[in-house]
Amino acid sequence: MNVRNIVDKIKPTFEKGGKLGFLHSTFDAFETFMFVPNTVTKKGSHLRDCVDIKRVMIIMVIALVPAFLFGIWNTGYQHSVAFNMNWTFLQMVWYGLLKIVPLYLVTYIVGLGIEFTVAQIRGHEVNEGYLVTGFILPLIVPVDVPLWMLAIATAFAVIFAKEVFGGTGMNIWNPALIARAFLFFSYPSKMSGDQIWIGGLNRYAEQGTAWATTGGHVIDGFSGATPLANPEGYSALQMFLGNIPGAVGETSVIAILLGAALLLFTGVASWKIMLSSVAGGLLIGWLGHIGGATELPAYYQLIMGGFLFGSVFMATDPVTAAQTEVGKWIYGFLVGALAVIVRLWNPGYAEGMMLAILLMNTFAPIIDHCVIECTLKAKARKYNKVA
């Protein structure tokens, strides 16, 4: 246990009264990251399950990895197609890395910086929740989003959607979606349209080159539109595989389903929310189809855009979702239904998932309240009957 010895040696420096005592929370975060602490139970149950929030969060991150990896490749692939580059697999991945790693650097440096600072000020332990938020955020933005915008959005979300409420576990809205909503409403030109979903298109439009020096040319008649704006442009199979334009991590149904499988297998995310959200989306999609609002069959609503990503990874956030079991069914169903309603009947917004989830985040406590009141009333009735 050599590392342990080193940690023990430097630990006093970071404790109260030590030279670097003001960095206590930071030290603690790294120490507990490496070692499960030696704290023993003081009150209540003498034994505790070995699961902790770190474990829950890391499972969540692992579940996102397929979408993350696919997003890296797809970023390169879309660029290659748009500019007729005929890249090899490795070239695509390299381009994807160049585009996506900076997004991650920005979200983690800004977000974790704020988290650590706040923990330090409050004298709390650093909460793991941001590991997931920071991992999701780059996956739900267009790949060409300017980094400074992403930084501002991240800071806004972490401070105003999370820390002002008291940190992870106290927030009302999903912080990653708040960041995206912030971008969406503050910088609409960078968050919607046909130009933004493929790396390099924006730059090409402005400067005539996609690359600093070499610069390719967009092939004639190319449209960077996502299936939401241009459903005829892509087959259902393409949407399922995910080699289409879109936000970084949302395009591949397969990658998302892999993540969903892990979440369901480990029980980290609620299957009730996922299932009811899909049901809600399908129902409204079907009604829209037979009612003439759209020519697309209902299942297209699931595989297009961010619907599935939102259902699997974002609507299921246990903090901001409904917490009662019946409430989860209602909440999930409304998320799915509202998302498709916005898509089909609101010409202003092509995608409705973000707003649907944020809206239902807002109403989740009311759903829970109603569910509890009803349960208590039913219980009282039953009791009075027995008595």
Add this chain to the structure above:
Amino acid sequence: MSNNINLRKGLNVPLAGAAVQTVKKVLKPGVVAIRPTDFRNLTPKLLVKEGDKVLVGSPVLADKMSQNILFTSPVSGVVTEVVRGEKRKLLAVLIKADDVQEYVDFGVRNVDELDAEAVKAALLESGLWPAFVQRPYGVIANPEVAPKAIYVSAFATAPLAADVEFALKGEAENIQTAVKAIAKLTEGGVHVSFNGKVKSQFAGLEGIVAHSFTGKHPAGNVGVQINNIKPINKGDVVWTISMQMLAAIGKLFNTGRYDVSRKVAICGPMAINPCYIQAVPGFSMKDIQEFYGNAAEEIRFVSGDALSGANIGAEGSLRFQDNQITLLQEGNDYEAFGWAKPFRFNQFSSSHTYFHWMLGWLTPEKKYDLDTNLHGGERAFVVSDVYGKVLPMSIFPIYLAKACLAGDIDKMEKFGIYEVLEEDLALCEYVCPSKIDIQAIIAKGIDTMIKEMA
């Protein structure tokens, strides 16, 4: 049984060190402690002083609030010390036992001829009254208020709990006497809940309302059983009592003696040759050193089970209501990257984020040497559905806990504070990934209720 209630929610924590079903030792008491802290909200009045001679059944303490509730000595001997803590709070009365035990004679009585008042008087006078636990709040029952019903659990599901069938073998007659006696104290009958999977030697008890339960822990908790038989509403008062205390009440009427000696399971991963001993409540941990050796500082001594028992320390003693001493290893060491390992074979988790639940199919009998490590840092409530999975009661545990934290009486009432004691939510605390001290929170809520509703 046809009307068996099967509870699907719950969890059996696979703790190693179950007691073998033999009585290896009849403990000759050394210094026995009577602790008012064994009872919730008790303000004790001291009735003896150092040097006094007491018999088995002599009053040592009384309840200051209702002074006919007496606490009597489980041994005959001499009061050696009155231990006080901060602000002179009475912590314990120590009694050094004589070699030969002498009993106060309460007189053999035929319970069929006694009325409710006579039964009450006999129990109060002998010191067996504190065996009645009142719900709500888990305080000693108030003799002035007749309960709606009396509930008894005839089996235990807590980790390594003493087996009721073994521990009370041959006591059926005494328990029958006790049931007859206490049935006079309530209109609602004596409800006894049996394990639906075991043919109990007590199944033939007369004058009871029998219920049958199956399921994992906490199916054996009387609070869980009451909730599933008939929930406690505002204004209701019910009493609970354990089987071993019924046996003691039976002995009081059948032999005229106060005899609370019982079979106590000495168990847990740190117990050497876990087994049963015959002992009286209040016996000191020092008297059972042969079961844990010389490593006392690395051991947590728990009176009761590992989930809801009390940490009594190496100097401690068995609590009045308990029949189990659990010896656990203090988990004060570091585990490198514990939370990040794909598997942790030496730890147990009911969470599917580890894969023990699959190992459970391969090796269903595997037991774990669990220690007292917290396995993580305390966080806010994050995961919402973990408590519900281990709590077979129709209450809202998270909302109840939040109401307790806020001290909101209306909400506590609504979410079920009258129905629970800490032990019922111990499993919620065990599984909580945020490491929240649910039992302490519930205790705080109950204290608030006692103070505000008095």
